[in-house]
Amino acid sequence: MSVRLDLTAGNLLAKGNDRYVYQHPEDDNLIIKVVIPNIEKYRSKVREVQREIKECVPKSELDKRYIQKIKGLVSTNMGLGEVIVKEKSADGTIAKTLYDIVLEGEFDTEKQLKLNELLGWFMTTKVLINSLHCKNIVYALDDDGVNHFKIIDGFGDKTFFQLSKLSSYILAKSKIKCLKRMLDQLNDISN
Numbered sequence: 546m547s548v549r550l551d552l553t554a555g556n557l558l559a560k561g562n563d564r565y566v567y568q569h570p571e572d573d574n575l576i577i578k579v580v581i582p583n584i585e586k587y588r589s590k591v592r593e594v595q596r597e598i599k600e601c602v603p604k605s606e607l608d609k610r611y612i613q614k615i616k617g618l619v620s621t622n623m624g625l626g627e628v629i630v631k632e633k634s635a636d637g638t639i640a641k642t643l644y645d646i647v648l649e650g651e652f653d654t655e656k657q658l659k660l661n662e663l664l665g666w667f668m669t670t671k672v673l674i675n676s677l678h679c680k681n682i683v684y685a686l687d688d689d690g691v692n693h694f695k696i697i698d699g700f701g702d703k704t705f706f707q708l709s710k711l712s713s714y715i716l717a718k719s720k721i722k723c724l725k726r727m728l729d730q731l732n733d734i735s736n
């Protein structure tokens with residue numbers, strides 16, 4: 546972490562509740578995520594970044610298709626930044642979230658099938674995902690020219706008793722709960 550990157554308002558690509566997402570100033574294929582300075586839960590959110598780095602790791606070849614790729618950490622004028630591969634749409638701009646796709650009336654049959662594919666993977670992957678929120682899923686074009694929905698946030702296990710260490714039955718039950726919450730959300734946006 547020898548260089549310090551300067552992130553400017555003009556390079557801001559997206560924003561979540563906790564983090565700003567900037568264009569990497571030197572590489573169009575990368576983004577930098579930083580925890581928003583001065584938010585109340587700043588310290589715990591920075592701790593979550595450490596958890597994300599530990600958990601957002603493919604456990605199988607197939608996992609690589611469905612989760613964002615973290616390249617490492619970098620020091621920035623906005624604090625510690627995560628360097629992450631930028632998921633893109635077919636036109637090269639930053640990938641749209643499932644939330645925006647549904648809101649803009651672009652959720653067609655093809656995308657429904659692609660979402661089913663992601664959800665099938667979600668039920669079987671060993672990567673721990675604690676939130677399938679529609680803003681944490683983006684529709685991106687892969688290098689092989691195929692579109693996929695991918696997960697870009699919500700990695701790790703938030704519960705005190707780590708589900709991963711309990712039975713596979715409990716884990717499956719919690720995944721179904723997570724899935725149901727996401728489908729309800731999808732329904733709410735559509736209506």
Ligand SMILES: Nc1ncnc2c1ncn2[C@@H]1O[C@H](COP(=O)(O)OP(=O)(O)OP(=O)(O)O)[C@@H](O)[C@H]1O
Nearest residue numbers: 559560561562563564566613630631632680697698
């Ligand atoms: N790897 C990525 N490729 C493309 N876009 C991304 C990527 N990661 C994040 N984004 C965009 O940035 C937004 C915010 O990122 P992220 O969800 O990581 O922030 P957050 O503040 O932790 O979110 P939350 O509000 O769920 O806590 C996402 O909703 C998405 O639009």
Ligand SMILES: [Mg+2]
Nearest residue numbers: 561680681698
């Ligand atoms: Mg998010």
